[in-house]
Amino acid sequence: MNTMSQDHGTAVVDPPRQNGRAAIRLQGVEKIHRTDRIETVALNQVHLEVQDGEFLSVMGPSGSGKSTLLNVIGLLDRPTKGKVELGGQNVGSLSDRELAIKRNREIGFVFQTFHLIQDLNVVDNVEIPLLYRQLPAGKRRGMAQEALERVGLSARTSHFPSQLSGGQRQRVAIARAIVGRPDILLADEPTGNLDSQMGDEIIAILEDLNRSGTTVVMVTHDQRLASKTARIVRLFDGRQVE
Amino acid sequence: MITNYLKLAYKVLLRRKFFTFVNLFGTSVTLLVLVIASAMLDHTFSPMAPEVKLDRTLHVTYMAMRGEGNEWSGSPGYGFLDRYCRDIPHVERMSLYTGAHAAASFVGGEKVISQMRRTDAEYWTILDFAFVAGQPFGAPEVADGARVAVVTESTARRLFGDRTAIGQTFETQGQTFTVNGVVRDVPRVRDAAFADIWVPVTTLPTDLWKTSLMGDFNAMMLADSPRSFRAIRTEFAARLPHVQMTEPDRYKTMSGSPRTRLEDVAAEAVGTTEDMPRTGLFIGVLALLALLFMLLPAINLVNLNISRIFERVSEIGVRKAFGASTGDLVGQFIVENIVLALLGGAIGLVLSLWALQLINVSGVVPNADFHMNPRIFLYGLGLSVFFGVLSGAYPAWRMARLDPVEALRGGHR
Numbered sequence: 340m341n342t343m344s345q346d347h348g349t350a351v352v353d354p355p356r357q358n359g360r361a362a363i364r365l366q367g368v369e370k371i372h373r374t375d376r377i378e379t380v381a382l383n384q385v386h387l388e389v390q391d392g393e394f395l396s397v398m399g400p401s402g403s404g405k406s407t408l409l410n411v412i413g414l415l416d417r418p419t420k421g422k423v424e425l426g427g428q429n430v431g432s433l434s435d436r437e438l439a440i441k442r443n444r445e446i447g448f449v450f451q452t453f454h455l456i457q458d459l460n461v462v463d464n465v466e467i468p469l470l471y472r473q474l475p476a477g478k479r480r481g482m483a484q485e486a487l488e489r490v491g492l493s494a495r496t497s498h499f500p501s502q503l504s505g506g507q508r509q510r511v512a513i514a515r516a517i518v519g520r521p522d523i524l525l526a527d528e529p530t531g532n533l534d535s536q537m538g539d540e541i542i543a544i545l546e547d548l549n550r551s552g553t554t555v556v557m558v559t560h561d562q563r564l565a566s567k568t569a570r571i572v573r574l575f576d577g578r579q580v581e
Numbered sequence: 582m583i584t585n586y587l588k589l590a591y592k593v594l595l596r597r598k599f600f601t602f603v604n605l606f607g608t609s610v611t612l613l614v615l616v617i618a619s620a621m622l623d624h625t626f627s628p629m630a631p632e633v634k635l636d637r638t639l640h641v642t643y644m645a646m647r648g649e650g651n652e653w654s655g656s657p658g659y660g661f662l663d664r665y666c667r668d669i670p671h672v673e674r675m676s677l678y679t680g681a682h683a684a685a686s687f688v689g690g691e692k693v694i695s696q697m698r699r700t701d702a703e704y705w706t707i708l709d710f711a712f713v714a715g716q717p718f719g720a721p722e723v724a725d726g727a728r729v730a731v732v733t734e735s736t737a738r739r740l741f742g743d744r745t746a747i748g749q750t751f752e753t754q755g756q757t758f759t760v761n762g763v764v765r766d767v768p769r770v771r772d773a774a775f776a777d778i779w780v781p782v783t784t785l786p787t788d789l790w791k792t793s794l795m796g797d798f799n800a801m802m803l804a805d806s807p808r809s810f811r812a813i814r815t816e817f818a819a820r821l822p823h824v825q826m827t828e829p830d831r832y833k834t835m836s837g838s839p840r841t842r843l844e845d846v847a848a849e850a851v852g853t854t855e856d857m858p859r860t861g862l863f864i865g866v867l868a869l870l871a872l873l874f875m876l877l878p879a880i881n882l883v884n885l886n887i888s889r890i891f892e893r894v895s896e897i898g899v900r901k902a903f904g905a906s907t908g909d910l911v912g913q914f915i916v917e918n919i920v921l922a923l924l925g926g927a928i929g930l931v932l933s934l935w936a937l938q939l940i941n942v943s944g945v946v947p948n949a950d951f952h953m954n955p956r957i958f959l960y961g962l963g964l965s966v967f968f969g970v971l972s973g974a975y976p977a978w979r980m981a982r983l984d985p986v987e988a989l990r991g992g993h994r
Binding site for chain 1: 584585588895896899900905907909984
């Protein structure tokens with residue numbers, strides 16, 4: 340783990356790692372949620388650079404903007420202000436369709452609550468990202484099997500989510516996230532619904548993926564898990580404080 | 582992708598059994614009623630044996646005589662039809678025949694009621710009865726007032742049991758007839774053809790019918806083409822002012838017009854305006870009923886589908902996160918709804934065939950021979966698919982445009 344300054348309101352920019360290319364670059368990103376009466380600042384002037392192949396944790400109390408940050412990076416949400424670059428490309432001008440394609444090809448998501456589709460079995464769940472690449476069924480099936488092998492679930496391909504433990508479900512979710520071989524893996528509290536042993540197993544899988552070159556950004560409340568990552572970014576009230 | 586959609590559609594249908602039941606029930610019962618209603622309409626209005634030339638046949642079943650304070654309306658008399666309606670251009674053949682009336686016979690002391698009609702010889706050349714034995718009576722028998730009869734198969738059984746009917750005699754209305762021919766039973770809704778017994782018109786007991794303007798007769802006019810109907814009606818109308826009224830002090834004018842079967846039924850169902858059937862109103866009412874019948878379940882299905890799709894907001898969020906476009910998601914839900922509509926259609930098809938068979942054998946409609954109209958079934962199925970697509974596309978389009986973050990918050994798996 341890298342050392343970080345505790346000065347509030349000051350972001351410490353860590354030295355570039357891995358191959359030195361920025362996988363993710365956020366400049367002056369703001370996200371304001373507006374309803375009829377209330378305006379909530381979810382992200383406020385966030386500057387962040389994540390190098391290719393880096394494993395980064397995002398920490399902060401509830402409501403600090405961690406998930407919003409992940410959603411902005413994952414192109415699920417557009418910032419109100421600021422610039423987002425993925426792999427050197429400014430995504431601000433991309434259409435919804437182009438964003439969908441970019442999500443499909445470059446980003447994988449792991450959610451705290453797994454978000455598996457109950458009506459589909461394990462392998463069909465894992466295949467979902469490949470469906471939108473118009474790959475032939477045989478190719479899809481092969482890639483899904485391979486992803487399931489990576490997370491140690493190749494023996495449960497025809498099980499349904501309801502037949503799996505929490506840890507197994509999260510492993511299916513990870514397989515789904517990596518099946519398309521994305522450059523970036525975004526994990527939002529991936530161990531939040533798991534006990535510590537299963538949580539460690541999940542982190543081990545994420546570390547393994549990171550070692551093979553995938554950039555991983557993980558939101559977590561757990562300092563112990565965060566300390567296993569190369570860098571920690573802390574948010575408070577939408578501001579980046581570390 | 583389509584295989585995956587189909588697989589998911591199958592799973593979704595199994596998982597939400599009540600929704601699936603309601604949806605399939607709505608679609609299949611709507612189709613069932615549509616098919617039965619169309620079979621009944623077909624049975625009534627389309628050319629079908631013995632009325633195989635119904636599409637170019639006009640009927641004179643209603644006339645009215647009016648004078649100051651006097652009106653006589655109803656079936657025309659033989660005298661009027663015979664004297665004023667013959668030799669109308671474009672009419673290839675014309676038959677005059679009475680209505681079908683109850684006639685009693687006694688078999689072994691048991692009273693047997695049959696519907697008897699008196700006809701001319703042309704009747705058998707315009708209508709195409711299926712003779713199982715013997716033949717119709719012809720012009721010579723009619724001219725001679727021969728006491729011969731054609732009976733239906735079931736009437737022959739009731740009158741003569743298992744004995745061969747041809748040559749047998751029976752008595753009804755004080756007259757004895759010899760069976761000359763046996764035909765297949767005729768559906769009740771075939772208004773001009775239906776009866777159990779047919780005998781020559783000249784067997785009527787008195788000669789009064791020969792000169793009466795109003796009475797108990799109908800005319801069937803076989804036109805050379807349906808396009809000639811207008812010319813026939815015009816000529817018919819042109820002859821009416823020349824009718825010599827038999828009671829000129831009471832009745833001054835005669836009105837009425839040859840009608841198609843549809844116009845006859847319309848006149849009976851919704852009445853007439855100046856003796857002309859309100860056919861447009863009749864068709865409008867039928868169309869409105871059909872529309873309401875289809876629309877109400879369709880709206881329900883749309884609502885059901887909307888709530889079903891909204892339940893799956895989380896899945897939509899996941900799919901969007903992994904790269905699904907609006908088109909992908911709309912396509913997925915449309916496939917699901919098409920599967921559902923087709924399944925409902927298949928069940929509706931089986932139910933319809935079964936129900937039509939049941940009606941045919943039950944005797945609810947005498948001598949009914951209802952058939953499915955494949956065209957109407959396909960229209961119904963097409964409408965079901967259309968509403969299925971509509972009810973899937975709209976909510977899916979709305980949901981697919983939903984912010985993926987919001988969609989992901991919509992549920993947890």
